Structures are given as C-alpha cells and as structure tokens.
Amino acid sequence: MTTVPPLADADSRPDTAGIDLRGVVKQYGTQAALRGLDLQIRDGEFFCLLGPSGCGKTTTLNLIGGFVAPTEGEIWIQGKRVDQLPPHKRPVNTVFQSYALFPHMSVLENVRFGLKMDRVPRDVSSERAAQALGLVGLEEFGSRMPAQLSGGQQQRVAVARALVKRPAVLLLDEPLGALDLKLRQRLQIELAQIHRDVGTTFVYVTHDQEEAMSMADRIAVMNGGRIEQLGTPEEIYRGPVSRFVADFIGDSNFFEATVEGAVAQLPDGSRVACAGGRSGAATLMVRPEAIVLHGGDGSIAGHVVQTSFLGSYIRIAVETPAAGAPVIVALRDGAAVPALGEGVMLSWTAADGVVLEPGPAA
Amino acid sequence: MSSDAGTATAARAPGERLPRLASALGSYVGFVPAVLLLGLCFLVPLGIVVCYSFWDTVDYAVVHDWTLGNYRYFFSVGAYVSTMWATLWVAVLSTVIAIGLAFPFAYWLSRYVPRKIRTPLLVLVIVPFWASYLLRVYSWLTILGEKGVVNRFLHWTGLTSHPLGIFLYDRPAVILVLVYLYFPFGALTLYSSIERFDWNQLRAAMDLGASPLQAILRILVPQIRPGIITAVIFVFIPILGEYLTPQIVGGTGGVMIGNLIVNFFQEAEYTRGAAISLLVAGFIVVLLFVFRKSLSTKEAYGA
Numbered sequence: 254m255t256t257v258p259p260l261a262d263a264d265s266r267p268d269t270a271g272i273d274l275r276g277v278v279k280q281y282g283t284q285a286a287l288r289g290l291d292l293q294i295r296d297g298e299f300f301c302l303l304g305p306s307g308c309g310k311t312t313t314l315n316l317i318g319g320f321v322a323p324t325e326g327e328i329w330i331q332g333k334r335v336d337q338l339p340p341h342k343r344p345v346n347t348v349f350q351s352y353a354l355f356p357h358m359s360v361l362e363n364v365r366f367g368l369k370m371d372r373v374p375r376d377v378s379s380e381r382a383a384q385a386l387g388l389v390g391l392e393e394f395g396s397r398m399p400a401q402l403s404g405g406q407q408q409r410v411a412v413a414r415a416l417v418k419r420p421a422v423l424l425l426d427e428p429l430g431a432l433d434l435k436l437r438q439r440l441q442i443e444l445a446q447i448h449r450d451v452g453t454t455f456v457y458v459t460h461d462q463e464e465a466m467s468m469a470d471r472i473a474v475m476n477g478g479r480i481e482q483l484g485t486p487e488e489i490y491r492g493p494v495s496r497f498v499a500d501f502i503g504d505s506n507f508f509e510a511t512v513e514g515a516v517a518q519l520p521d522g523s524r525v526a527c528a529g530g531r532s533g534a535a536t537l538m539v540r541p542e543a544i545v546l547h548g549g550d551g552s553i554a555g556h557v558v559q560t561s562f563l564g565s566y567i568r569i570a571v572e573t574p575a576a577g578a579p580v581i582v583a584l585r586d587g588a589a590v591p592a593l594g595e596g597v598m599l600s601w602t603a604a605d606g607v608v609l610e611p612g613p614a615a
Numbered sequence: 616m617s618s619d620a621g622t623a624t625a626a627r628a629p630g631e632r633l634p635r636l637a638s639a640l641g642s643y644v645g646f647v648p649a650v651l652l653l654g655l656c657f658l659v660p661l662g663i664v665v666c667y668s669f670w671d672t673v674d675y676a677v678v679h680d681w682t683l684g685n686y687r688y689f690f691s692v693g694a695y696v697s698t699m700w701a702t703l704w705v706a707v708l709s710t711v712i713a714i715g716l717a718f719p720f721a722y723w724l725s726r727y728v729p730r731k732i733r734t735p736l737l738v739l740v741i742v743p744f745w746a747s748y749l750l751r752v753y754s755w756l757t758i759l760g761e762k763g764v765v766n767r768f769l770h771w772t773g774l775t776s777h778p779l780g781i782f783l784y785d786r787p788a789v790i791l792v793l794v795y796l797y798f799p800f801g802a803l804t805l806y807s808s809i810e811r812f813d814w815n816q817l818r819a820a821m822d823l824g825a826s827p828l829q830a831i832l833r834i835l836v837p838q839i840r841p842g843i844i845t846a847v848i849f850v851f852i853p854i855l856g857e858y859l860t861p862q863i864v865g866g867t868g869g870v871m872i873g874n875l876i877v878n879f880f881q882e883a884e885y886t887r888g889a890a891i892s893l894l895v896a897g898f899i900v901v902l903l904f905v906f907r908k909s910l911s912t913k914e915a916y917g918a
C-alpha cells in the first residue's frame with residue numbers, strides 16, 4: 254500500500270471511551286464460536302462486523318449486549334468492565350433482526366417502553382418517545398399498531414425504540430435483512446444519517462459487503478470465529494490481508510505467482526508489477542477496475558471471451574495462460590471495448606498488484 | 616337462524632328470491648344435526664330443570680305449583696350456604712394452583728425444550744387420561760390413606776409410630792386431587808398459546824430495561840391472555856361441578872356443592888336439587904359472559 258490511511262495511527266491508541274473486547278473466547282459445548290477476539294470499537298463510530306454466515310458475528314454482538322456470557326476474556330464499555338453485568342445494566346440497546354416489536358402496544362407505547370422501565374415520568378417519556386419517532390421520520394405514526402406498518406416502518410420503530418434510551422452503543426443485527434433491495438438501500442442512507450444525528454456508537458452486523466462498505470467507518474471482516482482484518486472500507490478493499498478477505502469484499506482476480514521484490518512471475522512466464530511485501534510463492538490479487546488494456550512491459554496476453562454491459566461499467570472476461578480462471582476487467586463506460594475473441598494485453602500498476610499468502614481458491 | 620339469513624338475502628334481491636333462499640338454507644344444512652342434538656340433549660333437559668326448580672316436592676312427588684321455596688330453602692340453611700362458599704374457594708384455589716403450575720411448565724416447554732422432545736413430554740401429560748377418572752381418583756386413596764404410600768414411608772423412616780389420618784378426608788386432599796386432575800387441561804391450553812410466541816420480544820423487553828418478571832407480565836401475558844382465560848375456563852368451571860372427587864377423598868370435611876345436588880336427587884328432593892343446579896349453572900353463565908369480553912379484546916392488535 255502506498256497511501257497511508259489517516260486512521261492507521263489511532264489504531265494503537267488505547268481508547269477507553271469505546272468498546273474493548275480483550276481475548277474473548279466463546280465456546281458452545283466443544284464448538285468454538287469465537288476463538289480469541291481482540292477488538293476496539295471507538296466511541297461514536299459506525300462499526301460493521303462483516304462475514305459469512307456462522308462466522309460469529311451475532312455471538313460477538315450478543316456478548317456486547319450481554320445476552321451471552323464469554324467463556325474467556327473481558328468486555329469493557331466506556332472504561333467499565335461489563336462482562337458480568339446483565340443486559341439492562343449495560344449502556345447498550347439492540348435492534349433485533351425480526352424487530353421484535355410488541356404487537357399489543359401502539360408504536361408510541363413501544364418506543365416509550367424502555368423509558369417506562371426506567372421510571373421516567375410520563376410527560377418526559379412521551380416527549381422523548383415522540384422525539385425519537387421524529388428522528389426516524391415516523392412522528393405521525395405514534396398511535397398506529399405495529400401490524401399496521403410496513404416492514405421498513407417497523408424497522409425504524411425498532412431503531413427509535415432502542416435509541417430513545419440514549420444508549421452509548423446501539424447494536425444492530427442484520428436489521429435490514431428482511432427488506433427488499435431498494436428499501437434496504439434507502440434505509441442504509443437513513444441509518445447513516447441517524448448515526449450522524451445522534452452520535453451513538455453503532456455496531457452493525459451484516460453479511461452483505463456492500464452494506465458494510467456503504468455505511469461503516471470501519472469494518473471487521475470475520476472468518477471462523479476470528480477477525481481476519483480490521484480497517485476502513487477503503488483500506489480493506491485496497492489492501493486485503495488474505496485471499497478470504499479479497500474474495501469476500503468486492504470482485505478480484507487471483508494469480509499464482511512467484512514474487513521477487515516488486516516483480517511477480519506468473520505460470521506462463523510473464524513478469525508483472527506487484528506491491529511486493531513477501532517473496533517466493535504467493536497469490537497475486539488484482540481488482541478488475543485496476544486493470545488497463547494496453548501492452549508494453551509487465552503485461553499479460555489473452556483474448557476476450559465475454560463482454561457484458563452493466564450500465565455504469567463494462568465487464569470483460571479475458572482468458573489467459575497466466576491465470577487459471579478468466580481474468581475479469583472492469584472498463585469505465587466510454588472506454589474502447591474490444592471485440593469478442595480479440596487479443597488484448599493486460600497490465601496494472603505495482604500498487605494494484607496485492608501480494609497475498611499462497612493458497613487455493615476459497 | 617337459517618330463516619333469518621334467508622329473508623335478509625331475499626330483501627336485497629327480490630328477483631332471485633328462491634335460488635338465493637335455497638342456497639342460504641343449503642349453507643346452514645350442516646348445522647341441523649348439531650341443532651337437533653343441542654335441542655334434545657341440552658335445551659329440553661334444561662327446560663325441565665328450570666321448571667322443576669320452581670315447582671314443589673310433596674311426599675317424594677313433584678307437584679306443579681309455582682314457588683320460589685326451593686331457592687329460599689337453600690339460602691335459609693347455613694350449612695348449604697357455607698358449602699357454596701367453600702366450593703367457590705376450593706375451586707378458586709385449585710384453579711390458581713393448577714394454572715400456577717401449568718404456566719411455568721408450558722413456558723419452559725415452549726421456550727427451552729427442543730421440538731423433538733416436546734411431543735413425548737406432552738404425551739406424558741395426557742397419559743393419565745388413558746386411565747378412567749374414577750381409577751385416578753381412587754388411586755389417591757392408596758397414596759394418602761392410612762395404609763397408603765405416604766403413611767408407610769413416614770412409618771419406615773421412623774417419623775411416625777402409627778398411621779396418620781390427616782392426609783385424607785378434608786379440603787386439602789380435595790384440592791390436591793383436583794389440581795392433579797385438571798393440571799393437564801391448563802398445561803395443554805397454555806402450551807398451545809405460548810408456543811407461537813416470538814421469544815425475541817422478551818429479549819427486546821429485557822434489553823430495554825425490563826426484569827425477567829416484568830418482561831413476562833407486560834409482554835408475554837397480555838399477548839396470551841385469551842389462552843390463559845381459556846385455561847381458567849377449562850379448569851375452574853368443571854371443578855365447580857365436581858362431586859366424585861370430594862366424595863371419594865373429601866369425606867365429610869370436603870363436601871362441595873355438587874355433593875349437595877347429588878344428595879337432594881338421591882333423596883328424591885328433585886325440585887331443591889334442580890334449584891341448586893340452576894344456581895351453579897347461572898353463576899357459570901355469568902362467568903362466561905365476563906370472560907367472553909376479555910377473550911375477544913384486541914386479539915387482532917388492530918391488524
């Protein structure tokens with residue numbers, strides 16, 4: 254990586270204001286759901302836990318929320334150790350995937366419920382509940398019953414109900430999972446706006462990389478009960494630390510390679526540019542949009558086997574002896590598109606050739 | 616019923632009177648057997664009981680003189696009135712205990728027990744029904760009696776030197792056996808309504824600061840209220856009319872209003888027996904009326 258991300262420095266600073274998981278292990282019987290998790294989430298940030306199903310995202314969230322006790326390790330929130338506290342003693346509230354609205358109460362009563370449990374006087378709680386409903390754009394809907402709302406509206410009620418308690422941390426477990434794509438995209442924008450408005454730390458679980466990329470300040474990519482990589486969306490996209498991460502986030506091309514310095518030798522003998530970082534056998538990863546079609550030094554030869562017009566860009570697949578699978582290239586709209594079967598030369602800058610540990614396709 | 620529907624339809628479309636009427640009648644044909652059965656086996660006997668309760672008995676024969684004497688007599692005898700109150704509190708207490716045991720059972724079964732194990736457990740709850748009612752009540756004699764299991768155990772441990780008679784022939788024994796008999800009704804009814812509950816709601820409530828008890832009382836209970844009321848009806852009302860259990864394990868100390876009714880009829884005091892029967896029936900009708908209201912409220916949550 255050539256660009257130093259501005260946040261890289263802050264990573265090492267102990268941040269007592271946020272959430273701190275230290276060596277957390279969660280064992281279900283003999284099966285480990287989490288294997289030694291160290292994670293610092295900063296105060297006020299929008300943090301995403303991203304990973305495939307079963308990797309331990311929900312378990313991590315439940316540990317922070319207090320619904321699950323860690324087998325080992327410590328959990329700190331705002332400088333206070335909380336792993337022995339019950340859920341309601343933690344400055345944390347949750348938005349459940351199924352919303353879990355109370356069907357026998359009106360929307361306003363749902364939102365007021367948490368304040369009622371805290372014995373907030375009725376006039377104050379009504380006002381704060383109305384405010385919270387305003388925050389999610391549902392001020393007109395207080396007297397409706399949950400069953401009379403659409404899925405997106407119910408989801409926003411769930412957010413309002415959790416935020417009305419002004420928690421230090423809001424936990425969201427795939428809150429948009431049940432909604433269709435259009436509505437999901439709209440609510441992603443709304444949730445990010447709400448996050449900016451309230452300044453609460455959001456810990457957001459999703460298996461949808463696009464969702465994570467579009468909302469998060471930082472993402473932890475999880476795999477098999479571990480954090481594989483932690484960073485901003487850009488850091489992770491440009492500098493994945495493993496084939497798993499590269500594969501999970503965005504499209505990528507992989508080449509088996511032998512690396513020496515900033516040069517990688519591919520199976521067909523061609524020598525291409527790479528960022529280096531390790532030498533010997535390696536996997537070289539190049540993003541589709543980093544590849545340009547022109548010959549010269551450090552390029553590989555192939556021929557076009559498919560071209561697809563995808564609106565904002567044109568995707569072509571190039572078969573080449575340098576790689577096992579066709580190489581995917583994303584051309585910006587307006588670029589010259591080669592014809593099917595046409596021979597092309599592919600190249601990329603050294604910074605775009607990411608060198609990873611060697612390994613077979615995931 | 617059927618003629619009502621027929622004329623209502625006919626008023627709207629006089630031109631198609633006959634076919635409409637026929638199809639309206641046709642749609643009610645299915646009720647005919649039920650109506651006949653209800654009429655013959657329920658309404659006619661009920662009418663006879665009502666008449667009897669306002670007639671008089673002279674020399675073991677019913678005479679058709681209209682009178683309130685049977686009712687007056689019942690309320691004039693202190694022992695009868697106190698038996699009535701005793702019946703009420705025995706029924707209330709047994710119901711509270713039976714439902715109080717059935718609720719945690721149903722809660723535990725639907726929340727924590729894997730589906731595969733639930734059916735065998737539910738079958739276990741129903742198993743007692745395979746034995747006859749009488750058998751099940753009599754079996755308690757062999758548990759609580761002077762030569763029963765409890766006394767033998769106490770004797771064996773050396774806690775007692777001679778058998779104790781205190782376990783049988785009083786209200787505690789009646790309540791114990793009634794709870795045993797009616798627990799399955801409560802458990803099955805409650806289970807079927809708790810089973811559909813979304814447990815995330817309880818977690819959400821606790822996440823919002825409710826204690827476990829608050830979460831159950833404010834979130835679960837209001838949503839399964841129809842189930843709770845049905846369970847109470849299934850337990851409380853049959854207990855009100857119980858007479859075999861108090862007779863077998865209650866002795867003279869455990870008499871309930873059902874025993875009074877039986878006694879009157881056995882002594883050919885049909886009209887007095889009918890009056891008490893009708894008092895109980897009237898009380899139950901009033902109860903059902905009260906319950907019916909809370910059964911229907913907000914069931915659909917405005918959906």
Ligand SMILES: Nc1ncnc2c1ncn2[C@@H]1O[C@H](COP(=O)(O)OP(=O)(O)O)[C@@H](O)[C@H]1O
Nearest residue numbers: 281285286304305306307308309310311312313
């Ligand atoms: N209550 C539980 N009992 C046993 N295993 C569990 C339980 N909850 C989760 N697991 C296991 O722990 C792992 C992580 O689960 P989870 O945190 O739910 O994953 P994710 O939310 O990322 O899909 C999975 O392998 C899952 O089967």
Ligand SMILES: [Mg+2]
Nearest residue numbers: 307310311312
């Ligand atoms: Mg999950």
